[in-house]
Amino acid sequence: MDLSGVYPALTTPFAADGSVSLSDLKYNIERYNSTGLAGYVVLGSTGESVLLSRTEMDGILAAVKEAAGQGKRLIAGTGAESTAETIERTKRAAEFGYHLALVKTPHYYKPAYKPDVLIAHYRRVADASPIPVLLYSVPIFTGVTLEAPEVAVLSEHPNIVGIKESSGHVMRVAEMVAAAPADFQVLTGSAPTLLAGMMVGAKGAILALASALPEKCVELFELVHAGQIEKARELQNVLLRVSKVVASEHAIAGVKFTMDQRGYRGGIPRLPLVPLSEAYKQRIVESLAGLQPLVARA
Amino acid sequence: MDLSGVYPALTTPFAADGSVSLSDLKYNIERYNSTGLAGYVVLGSTGESVLLSRTEMDGILAAVKEAAGQGKRLIAGTGAESTAETIERTKRAAEFGYHLALVKTPHYYKPAYKPDVLIAHYRRVADASPIPVLLYSVPIFTGVTLEAPEVAVLSEHPNIVGIKESSGHVMRVAEMVAAAPADFQVLTGSAPTLLAGMMVGAKGAILALASALPEKCVELFELVHAGQIEKARELQNVLLRVSKVVASEHAIAGVKFTMDQRGYRGGIPRLPLVPLSEAYKQRIVESLAGLQPLVARA
């Protein structure tokens, strides 16, 4: 299974009454279907999965499966704090027809989650999972980091096929690529380091920014893939600047607002996350000024 | 409502099949009832609440309510990541007859949880809660810290009566005591700083260690309360040493094993948390060597 390409970390749209809007979600997917995105990632950090109920998760799994275009790879975030619930969610995603499970590190009991504890956790999940597993390290949210040595150990498990590495440190990507077998696939979760990450061996990316600017992220991937480094660097610099504003400390709200600006249905996040201030919206609008609108407003 | 005193952060015992053992939980409570503990805290960090299902939580709320001796104050951990679920859990705890809700900070989207976002979250919860609210800051697990300025703002809410401050920094306790009105009550969550914390104004403590060594923690509280500082310092030093071993990076497993040593029903934690190594158990046994067993083994 070749995971090359760009995947958006999908946002979860909410209706005016605060409930999940599956129709807005499908609306977005239908538009994404015509881009070069390699597939979709639901129920990740960008999807506000930690703010959703199990019922809402099921609705999202079903809606994206239904709306996704042919050939799009489907990845479901299934990491929970307990090993048992992670396995349960993973099986559920498999039942819904998802191709891979993206399993973030457990993180609440940080001091206890030493490499050997994490290795044991992931092995149990991978043993029990009907579908291949992607590790997921996102220290900015979890405070827990997977490093190359434990990733190398886990890469030997036949049902663990890769990792989403979202620390933003290109050196970690390089270390993982160097330490794991050639068929272990590293995807970066950091738009500002897509070029650099691919140069050291990342196969692609899972990006929040690709929910708002899918065609730009795909274009960057393809430029790098084609070895057009000069052009890639120019576009990377544009996305670096945009990403700094959009995916800052206001990450979810920023990406959703940017989606609104680009013809998708973003909306506002769920509490305790709050909408952007008007001043911050203005900063985003300005950062987007140079980009061609690629999707007609609906 | 005077919260003075020592409260154990209760552990959640598991049966051999991995399910919650409410009978072991009641067994412990019945023994605690005869100590000087001021009440009980369920579903906190020590209670592995992030590893429990909603049904299991209900069972625990009911069991402790039922087993608790007269006059014991009942506090339920109700903090979830979303504001809505936090409110729901808080109402549930009130329905079960709990006197206070202990609401930990949301924490997954750390970079977004600025003081004003946290203030808005807590106000919504306190507005909706049928019972008084205790703030709960536990940065070692959450990576989010409540500081004195935001605590002072929140202390003005009529339904927010205090905080469990678990950073272990006595200066924060002092700052909160100094910044909030006199009737706002600070409880420390750190056994090694109980003496120092009370000297700067803490009213008491909610301690994992008090699940294993309730009588020692109560004794320390009472010595400080009575102004017997020399004796208090001696006992504090003992608990400092024990706590360093018991409530280390192996926090939950360590406390549970220590409970086993002291005649309570501790058992092992739920995965991904793992039991202690034999070597580590030995360290704990040695650290406890000087303490009189106060509870007969059952």
Place this chain on the structure above:
Amino acid sequence: MDLSGVYPALTTPFAADGSVSLSDLKYNIERYNSTGLAGYVVLGSTGESVLLSRTEMDGILAAVKEAAGQGKRLIAGTGAESTAETIERTKRAAEFGYHLALVKTPHYYKPAYKPDVLIAHYRRVADASPIPVLLYSVPIFTGVTLEAPEVAVLSEHPNIVGIKESSGHVMRVAEMVAAAPADFQVLTGSAPTLLAGMMVGAKGAILALASALPEKCVELFELVHAGQIEKARELQNVLLRVSKVVASEHAIAGVKFTMDQRGYRGGIPRLPLVPLSEAYKQRIVESLAGLQPLVARA
């Protein structure tokens, strides 16, 4: 040698041309002589020692020695990055008649300064020093922290008599007191935790704030010493609030400006440190509003 009491971490006054003003320094000392300060600490972090030449250091050593009142204990900061230079500076301080050397941790090669490297360094310095040595841990500036286990090891050296613990974590003070022999003396370097630190066994304090508010710091020490905890807590709260403003990220400039406000000669720091903004000066003036001026302006 009983180190009980409060010592000011002396500032270094500069003349209009940027040179060290020994006359202003003596002016301050003469005023301090009539307070209850137990002695003086020169060439510490507050003294901008890292910004001074060797010649300037000699001038300061001589001036304070000359101006100090009878019975005042004299402590010189002598920690340099290299072991050899630290020893050289320590011997120099002894020649000038200083009673103790305050030796901060080396810190540039942080990742290399593991406990055993620091222990070896301090042993070499203490072996070579003609005067007793005080360890000095000030992580906010150095990024290196001495913890209780290594302090306990070093406390066995006959020429190491104590530590200035400036992390501000009362638990560390408690741990050091518990781990070291009874005659090893812990002084806190944190004004906001003087009360709490003494309650867990600190013998006194070396404080930047005592350069600006010596009588208030001494009063707090004496209240705690006399067991008048209620009164002590009130005064501690005042100093907590003042210290938060004065000894913030603008530490040196803030203390110097506060000295100016209180009748001492503070002045401005040396570049790259910059003077306070007018707005910040105003914040300090306001924070001092409730304090009686104890020294007539000169």
Place this chain on the structure above:
Amino acid sequence: MDLSGVYPALTTPFAADGSVSLSDLKYNIERYNSTGLAGYVVLGSTGESVLLSRTEMDGILAAVKEAAGQGKRLIAGTGAESTAETIERTKRAAEFGYHLALVKTPHYYKPAYKPDVLIAHYRRVADASPIPVLLYSVPIFTGVTLEAPEVAVLSEHPNIVGIKESSGHVMRVAEMVAAAPADFQVLTGSAPTLLAGMMVGAKGAILALASALPEKCVELFELVHAGQIEKARELQNVLLRVSKVVASEHAIAGVKFTMDQRGYRGGIPRLPLVPLSEAYKQRIVESLAGLQPLVARA
């Protein structure tokens, strides 16, 4: 002035009596002269400059100037804690004929060194310097980080021509390249990210590792420069692995020992830095196993 290329951060060899061995230093330079190194950097972090006296620094400046082959660019580390001493050292380096001054951030008073304070410091130094200035950000040692916004501001100064960026975060390199004018030159200080750093616009590198493995570092630079990315990635992976062992927490001692293994004169570091354990030496020897010896042992 085009700074493209690889520069070794030179080590400072010590004789058996602990004094600086200028003859060993020249010995190394003479061997380096026949490699493709673009020049030499003296008195940097790797050069143990914080452990040297002014007299020793002068000796080193003279020796390297004398021994350096024609066309080798000469860079001197001149950053001290005070602005005045930094300027003095910078002028001294110019007098000795050095082409550039490498000025690390001041760092002791970390909380005070906000971007505007650092900008003012660097402007003063650059105004006074007879030679062009390279900024130097090395947070692992200083705890202070230069970020792209302040670097962009400083890049406008006519006498500031570039930066040595040693955080190891490729994203920072990318951000600086994107934010500064095209003629501002970013050199990475991180061997494990040379490939990735160059792909996002770094012009070259100043590397401790290049003191031990100059030809390998130069080869990697040239492969990237020539667009041979596949081969570059292979070599980068080798250097990644070696660097992890050699330039770990034992950085200086590790580089020096590796020099000994490769036919240069490394020796041991100055106290408080300690030599490597035998076990660690063995790890380095093993990590070097696959590399061809390129310099005959002397």
